[in-house]
Amino acid sequence: MGILQVQNVNKSFGGLKALNNVNLDIEEGAVHAIIGPNGAGKSTLLNCFVGRLRPDTGTVKFQGRSLLGLSPHQINQAGVARVFQTPEIFTDLSLLENVTIPALAVRDGAFRINAWSRVDAQADARAQAEAMLESVGLADKRNQHAGNLSRGDKRRLELAMCLVQDPKLVLLDEPTAGMSRADTNATIDLLARMTEEHGVTKIIIEHDMHVVFSLARRVTVMAQGTPIVEGTPEEIRGDSRVQEAYLGGAHV
């Protein structure tokens, strides 16, 4: 049984069927990419995993427990963390403060800014945050304001904020969107290292095939709200249905 099981999920927006009978089983420890042309339903599916959207029908189970009806916070608390397309960081705070807050909040049972009042009293959360900043290569910038970071570094910071919560499943929504090639490659290296060191299950939504083929061991291709092919990167690379889905778009 996979760590995340999606069965017969449907979601419509008015007359538009954004998800059409989606079935998916994510193996524990996997790095699983979900790819597909624009509008295929990838973000909608991810939003159903984190409680931002509720499927019209079907089930989403994490470690055998239904996520439907849980709030985004409860899902986060259960061990599912999401790294957003646009980093969600506290721009006025230092990097160390940014990572200390989720380290504290995950134990307090709430991701709340008022956790901040206890920061000084929580030396171990700070130590955890220091170690995580070291791990993502930002230790030397720990006292800088997060708002001044480059895009690539903001991403690293958000990853650190995510991983310090010790999640069991990380959802990465286009982790390299808008990055330079150098930053993209640095992020690939970082994610690959995170997989080795933390072994946490990852689902990556990504348009950049270089990123997909560098990281994912398993790929699901979606088109028009439905997974059309699933396999190893090598298997999907040569699949004619995938080429067809991308007709006029990216080449796989």
Ligand SMILES: Nc1ncnc2c1ncn2[C@@H]1O[C@H](COP(=O)(O)OP(=O)(O)OP(=O)(O)O)[C@@H](O)[C@H]1O
């Ligand atoms: N809140 C919404 N209201 C109405 N339609 C929506 C909403 N969210 C998504 N859609 C539509 O649902 C379909 C699937 O969108 P979704 O964003 O999930 O695709 P995607 O595969 O993530 O695309 P992209 O790669 O461009 O981000 C699209 O046709 C989109 O316009």
